[in-house]
Every structure is written in C-alpha cells, then in structure tokens.
Amino acid sequence: MIRQFICVFLLTFTAISAEAQISKDKIIDEIIAVVGDEIVLKSDLEGRKTEMKNEGFQIDPEAECAVVEELLYQKLLINQAKIDSLEVTDDEVESQLERRLEYYISQFPSEKDFEKFYGKTASQLKEDFRPEVKDQILTQKMQGEITQNVRVTPNEVTEYFNSIPKDSLPLIESEVQYSQIVINPEVQxxxxxxxxxxxxxxxxxxxxxxxxxxxxxxxxxxxxxxxxxxxxxxxxxxxxxxxxxxxxxxxxxxxxxxxxxxxxxxxxxxxxxxxxxxxxxxxxxxxxxTVEILEIDNQKAKLELDTIRTLIQKDSLSFSSAAGLFSKDKDTKNAAGKVVNPNNGGTKHELSKVDPRITLVLNRLSPGEISEPIPFEGQAGQRDYRIFLLNSRSDAHVANMKDDYRLLKQIAESELQNKALEKWISKKLDTTYKRLNEEYLECDYRYNWVQN
CATH class of the missing domain: 3.10.50.40 (Chitinase A; domain 3)
Structure with a gap:
C-alpha cells in the first residue's frame, strides 16, 4: 500500500507542506545519497516523512525506504534535466510560489496568524520554498520529455481492455448528457x-x-x-x-x-x-x-421560453438552433446548448456530481425529452428561466468499450507512460553514478540504486 502511494513514476509530485519545510530547518543536515551531480539530504527525507505523518500515514521502515526511493527518482530526473539543459524560468517559479503561499495563508484567519503559527514571515517562507518548487517544476518537465510521445492507438486500447480480468473492470457511475436554454427576465x-x-x-x-x-x-x-x-x-x-x-x-x-x-x-x-x-x-x-425583477418580467421570460419549447417540440426549430438564437447563457449558447463537464472538457457528467436542482429535473425526463420552463437562480444570484433537454442517460455499469472508450483510452495511455518511465529509469541507472549511505543499502528498492 505504501509503495503504491509513493509510486516512483507519479506524473506529478506532491507539494512540500509548510510544516515539512519548518521541520527541515531544525535538522542537522547530512548527505544520505548521491545521484549523478545531485545530492539527497537528511532534511529532504525527514521533511517528506513529516508531510506523510500529517497526511495520516504510519512511517515504518518499509515506508521510509519508499520515501528514499521517491527522492532518488526525483534527483535522477533533475540530474538528467540539467544535462538536457531544460530550463525553469523565474516567472514559472514565482507563479507556483504565489499559488502555494496563497493556499497556506487561506487556511488561517489572516496572514499575521499564518506568520505567527510558523514563526516566519510569508516572504521568508516563500524563499524557503523556492528551491523545492524549482526542483518540482524541473522534475515535471523532465517527466513530460520522457512521456510526450506516448500515445495509444484504438487497437492498443482494445488490447488493454481485453487484458483486464472481467472481475477487475472499473464500475462506471450513472452518467448524463444534457443541454439547456436560458432566458433572463428583462430589467425595466x-x-x-x-x-x-x-x-x-x-x-x-x-x-x-x-x-x-x-x-x-x-x-x-x-x-x-x-x-x-x-x-x-x-x-x-x-x-x-x-x-x-x-x-x-x-x-x-x-x-x-x-x-x-x-x-x-x-x-x-x-x-x-x-x-x-x-x-x-x-x-x-x-x-x-441589484435591480429588482418585477413579476410581470418573470412571466414574460417564462412565456418566451415556453414558446421556444413548443416550436422545438413541433419540429419547427431544433434545440441546438434555438440555443444559438435565444439562450442568454454564454457557456452553452455557442455549444448548441450542450453543458460541458469542466473537469474533463467532455459532455458526460456523473449524475452524483450534477447540481442537485438540475438532477431533480433530469430524473423526470426520458432521453430526448424537454423539461417545462424552470425558475433557476444562477451563480451570480440572478433569477432566470431554463429548459433542459436530456440527451442521454447511462445507468451505473461495468466499463465497456462502447460507452467508456474515452476513459479506457486515458487509463491505457497512463499505463504506457508509466512503462516508458520504468524503462527510462532502468536504462538511465546503468550509466548514472549513485551512492547511498550504508543505513539505506538494505532497503528493498524497486530499481537498482546501489552502485555496482
């Protein structure tokens, strides 16, 4: 379980926490490993262990060995990135630092409380993070270089699907595809x-x-x-x-x-x-x-939408055309009314993650059916009226090629990227100098980090 969590070919690295950074400052440092021209410090190991403890993990000897291997892998990537002259700009580092610091500060009532808790100013912590962040960006870029050409063909997706034991296929939640037309009451x-x-x-x-x-x-x-x-x-x-x-x-x-x-x-x-x-x-x-919307204006908006719905049902106008002509929603107007999933850019939505107000409407519809005009309060607090078209609904089911090709393609591609990274690590270790302190030589590593 621990080895799975600290999988050395993760495509992104976990951010070092502020607590881990503070703990590193209190450690009398020493070099515990060398990979190429890069060193692994005792403080790197202890900082990562502190972070894992804060995440609820027990740090037994096996877990500590897994952390050491993660750090060795990161240093291998950084070493190669420097050989390949990959660059990280100051703007990239600064942007990442700002986002990270903003997140940490947001966990406190104020910036002063944040600084009091950690015993350092925000600027000091920012500088403490800078080398870590630069290394993480460099690591991600190097991984991207290794996996950038890894793509799967439809045949490879089929082969991957057929290789999964039937009792191990993932369960896919109930999903829906739906469209909407939105009309805002006109303000006097x-x-x-x-x-x-x-x-x-x-x-x-x-x-x-x-x-x-x-x-x-x-x-x-x-x-x-x-x-x-x-x-x-x-x-x-x-x-x-x-x-x-x-x-x-x-x-x-x-x-x-x-x-x-x-x-x-x-x-x-x-x-x-x-x-x-x-x-x-x-x-x-x-x-x-805010401008008060009069009831007469609400009724006008509802009547307009009801008229549009009638035209669609009589086949005088398609739903997609009506959305483009009349809908006031910027996000769906130019997409034929289709509501896009912000998490993946597709049009399928897990039903459990759809706005509950919309779910109530969709649950009463059959595929191809259009709802009555529904009063709705948008994110900005403004009231509007909407009609919804249920394009499709799939019940919870075991993954299959017909309904879930896109998901299976993503999983297959991820596995191929992992294999490409595994192959790269094994090959690179044959020609890269590495040395570990004696206390870490007995670990059961996945790769050969011990110098021959």
Missing amino acids: KDQEKLIKDQLIGYKKELEKNPYKFGIYATLYSEDPGSANSQNQGCYKKVERGTMVPEFEEAVLNLQPSEISEPFKTDFGWHIARLEEKSGKYYTVCHILN
Whole structure:
C-alpha cells in the first residue's frame, strides 16, 4: 500500500507542506545519497516523512525506504534535466510560489496568524520554498520529455481492455448528457436608472467623506461576501483574474482611493474604490446593488421560453438552433446548448456530481425529452428561466468499450507512460553514478540504486 502511494513514476509530485519545510530547518543536515551531480539530504527525507505523518500515514521502515526511493527518482530526473539543459524560468517559479503561499495563508484567519503559527514571515517562507518548487517544476518537465510521445492507438486500447480480468473492470457511475436554454427576465430601464442614481448619490457622499465607505457598504451593499461589519465591503489581496472581467476592468483602471462610476456585471450594479494595487494582487472595496425583477418580467421570460419549447417540440426549430438564437447563457449558447463537464472538457457528467436542482429535473425526463420552463437562480444570484433537454442517460455499469472508450483510452495511455518511465529509469541507472549511505543499502528498492 505504501509503495503504491509513493509510486516512483507519479506524473506529478506532491507539494512540500509548510510544516515539512519548518521541520527541515531544525535538522542537522547530512548527505544520505548521491545521484549523478545531485545530492539527497537528511532534511529532504525527514521533511517528506513529516508531510506523510500529517497526511495520516504510519512511517515504518518499509515506508521510509519508499520515501528514499521517491527522492532518488526525483534527483535522477533533475540530474538528467540539467544535462538536457531544460530550463525553469523565474516567472514559472514565482507563479507556483504565489499559488502555494496563497493556499497556506487561506487556511488561517489572516496572514499575521499564518506568520505567527510558523514563526516566519510569508516572504521568508516563500524563499524557503523556492528551491523545492524549482526542483518540482524541473522534475515535471523532465517527466513530460520522457512521456510526450506516448500515445495509444484504438487497437492498443482494445488490447488493454481485453487484458483486464472481467472481475477487475472499473464500475462506471450513472452518467448524463444534457443541454439547456436560458432566458433572463428583462430589467425595466427605469428600475436600472433608479439603482444607478442611488449609487451615484453614494459616490458623491463618499468622495466627501471617504471614511464612511465601510459603513455604507455594510448598510447598503447586497454582496453577501463582503457586506458585513468585518469586511466592510472589501476584498483584500485579490489575485488578478479572480473576479469577473467587467469588475476587474472597472477596478484596475482606477487610481488608489478613486471611486468608480456605477458599472454593471452579472451580479448587479457596483461602485468600487481601489485601495491598493501591487503586482498580481489588489485590494478593493465596493457596494453592490441589484435591480429588482418585477413579476410581470418573470412571466414574460417564462412565456418566451415556453414558446421556444413548443416550436422545438413541433419540429419547427431544433434545440441546438434555438440555443444559438435565444439562450442568454454564454457557456452553452455557442455549444448548441450542450453543458460541458469542466473537469474533463467532455459532455458526460456523473449524475452524483450534477447540481442537485438540475438532477431533480433530469430524473423526470426520458432521453430526448424537454423539461417545462424552470425558475433557476444562477451563480451570480440572478433569477432566470431554463429548459433542459436530456440527451442521454447511462445507468451505473461495468466499463465497456462502447460507452467508456474515452476513459479506457486515458487509463491505457497512463499505463504506457508509466512503462516508458520504468524503462527510462532502468536504462538511465546503468550509466548514472549513485551512492547511498550504508543505513539505506538494505532497503528493498524497486530499481537498482546501489552502485555496482
């Protein structure tokens, strides 16, 4: 089990945890192994063991040997990557560091709490991580070089499928393919003008009294994520690309302390004040007001969608054409209404992972059937109406070539990549210098790490 977890030909490496990094700083270091021009330190081993303990693994002698082999494999890849002159740019390292640090800090109430817990500033930890991250990126690039040409043919997929014992074939969950058409109720222009005028009034008052922004946001903003006494309308250290494009375009064109004119996003109307902007991050405070949709406008949207549905059922219009002509959903409008699975880019969805509200609708449909117009609340909190077409449904079943070719192809390709890596390791070890401390010579390694 341990050897399976620490499989030396994993295509990506687990990130070193902050706890593991801290533990390494407390170890009196020594070299425990050499692979080519690369060294494995005692602190590398102890840091990885600390990380595994934090993940709930018991570190017995067999597990420790497996960790040593993982580190040896990583050093073999790094050594070859340097021989092959593979490069890792500062931007690549910096981007990975920023993401990792942001994740760790997010586990704490604030950055100060994070720094207090680890006894180091975020900048110090970032520098501690830098060599580790660079090595990991280099490792991944080298693995990519080894496996980049590994592809499977349809015949190889068939051979792979036939090689699996019938009682070992994977069980595939129930899956659905479905399409949708979305209609948004039209907002009355006088309603929008009322909201804009209200925000303009706030802007004028806040330009005279900037200190009141937090009070106004707490009292009048409708953003559930920031309109409270703690955040006072503000989002701190937001990475560029996090917010919707319309929001960021308006905010990032501001000067610090400048308040925007009212602007619109899918969430409603905003005014925003840029607090600070530094590199990839910015801090912004905003007030969000939404336009009330009148019941008469809801009924108009429902009637329009019902008319579209009738046209489709009478074969006057195909569902895919109707989606392209009328749907207001950006993600599916240009895809013939088909809802794409964000995890794999395909159109099949495991039913257990579909939005429960949609599942309730799909469960009442037969393949080819279209639902009645359904009121729906989107991610931005806006109400719309939708009709759903169930394109196909498959019950839970044992994997087969007809229904699951794509999945089987991925598994077969992954196995071939593993074999390519195994072959590369064995061949490379014949011509690469390696040396281990005596205490690690007795391990039952998968590969020949002991110098002949």
